[in-house]
Amino acid sequence: MATHKTDTEHFTLQRSGDFVEPVMVRIPEGWFEMGCATGRDDERPVHRVWVDAFELAACQVTNAEYARFLAATKHPPPLHWDDLSFNHPEQPVVAPSWFDAVTYCEWLSKKTGRRYRLPAEAEWERAARGGEEGKLYPWGDAPPETLPDYAARWKTGPEPVGRYAPNACGLYNIGDNVHEWCADWYDPSYYARSPERNPQGPADGRRRASRGGSWRHHIKVSRVAARSSISPEFKYADYGFRIAREFRG
Numbered sequence: 287m288a289t290h291k292t293d294t295e296h297f298t299l300q301r302s303g304d305f306v307e308p309v310m311v312r313i314p315e316g317w318f319e320m321g322c323a324t325g326r327d328d329e330r331p332v333h334r335v336w337v338d339a340f341e342l343a344a345c346q347v348t349n350a351e352y353a354r355f356l357a358a359t360k361h362p363p364p365l366h367w368d369d370l371s372f373n374h375p376e377q378p379v380v381a382p383s384w385f386d387a388v389t390y391c392e393w394l395s396k397k398t399g400r401r402y403r404l405p406a407e408a409e410w411e412r413a414a415r416g417g418e419e420g421k422l423y424p425w426g427d428a429p430p431e432t433l434p435d436y437a438a439r440w441k442t443g444p445e446p447v448g449r450y451a452p453n454a455c456g457l458y459n460i461g462d463n464v465h466e467w468c469a470d471w472y473d474p475s476y477y478a479r480s481p482e483r484n485p486q487g488p489a490d491g492r493r494r495a496s497r498g499g500s501w502r503h504h505i506k507v508s509r510v511a512a513r514s515s516i517s518p519e520f521k522y523a524d525y526g527f528r529i530a531r532e533f534r535g
Contacts, residue, residue: 304354304357304397305354305355305393305398306350306354307394308351309345310344311343311413311455311456311457312339312533313339313341313342313412313413315336315337316336317334317336318334318337318411318412318419319419319420320408320477320511321511322422322509322512326512326513328474328476328477328513329511329513331477333477333482334482335482335483335485336482336484337408337409337412337484338484339533339535340405340530341530341532342413342529342531343528343530343531344458345447345528346378346379346458346459346464346466346527346528347387347390347527347529348377348379349373349376349379350376351379352379352382352390353375358393359393364382364521365521366380366523371442372443374446376447376448377445377446377447378444378463378464379526380443380464380525380526381525382521382525383520383521386521388403390527391403391529401531402530403469403529403532404469404529405469405529406486407470407485407487407513408485409530410468410497411497413455413457413460414457414460414461414510416453416454416455416457417454418454421510422510422511423507424453424454424457424460424510425453430505430507433450433507434450435450436506439506440463440501440502440506443501443523444464444500444501444526447459447463459498460498460528461499461510462498462500462506462508464524464525465497465500466497466498466525466526466527467494467525467526467527468495468496468497469495470487470488471494471495472487472488472491472513473488473491476488493515493516493517494515494517494518495515496514496516497512497514499512500524503524
């Protein structure tokens with residue numbers, strides 16, 4: 287995986303005085319094998335899932351993007367907003383609650399006339415796999431320690447987005463940097479009864495699902511099938527989000 291340095295201007299599709307609409311990547315409709323037979327209990331059973339076409343942001347929502355939301359809405363800033371380890375404009379915003387992330391999506395939807403939202407777990411995993419079945423990571427089966435500059439990255443916080451090569455779908459930092467909120471409620475046994483088409487998670491619960499690895503963990507990059515979850519009101523410095531959008535064919 288080659289180094290790919292860039293900046294957030296590269297990922298800006300439309301800009302106005304009070305919002306930034308990011309570059310979105312089309313994820314085609316199709317079947318894939320969701321889960322991992324050798325992973326944790328909540329990743330089993332591996333099951334066949336159909337996901338309709340949708341769009342997913344090339345990058346995690348950045349501080350620069352989130353700042354426009356805060357300025358326009360007077361929404362309370364997240365924890366660590368003024369912390370030098372987390373407030374670079376090109377870093378992903380950290381410590382929004384699930385509710386904050388949903389409010390951001392609703393605000394951007396009103397501004398643009400397009401429906402922005404958090405991705406479902408099934409959508410996230412299909413996109414992270416990049417069309418590869420049965421692989422452990424977005425790039426294949428090689429361990430994370432083989433990534434370029436792995437030992438030097440993520441020392442005190444997440445890195446600016448888009449610094450290294452994307453996965454096969456064109457998604458940057460998919461599986462690393464910060465955990466990404468998903469739309470679903472979390473249930474460790476959900477896969478045993480998950481519908482075959484466009485699963486949206488259980489109808490209710492106490493924790494919201496999240497995907498991807500974090501700068502704060504010993505192993506910085508998560509397997510594509512690995513699941514995590516926390517209560518939706520929690521605000522942690524290793525949590526952020528990436529937005530999805532309905533596809534217009």
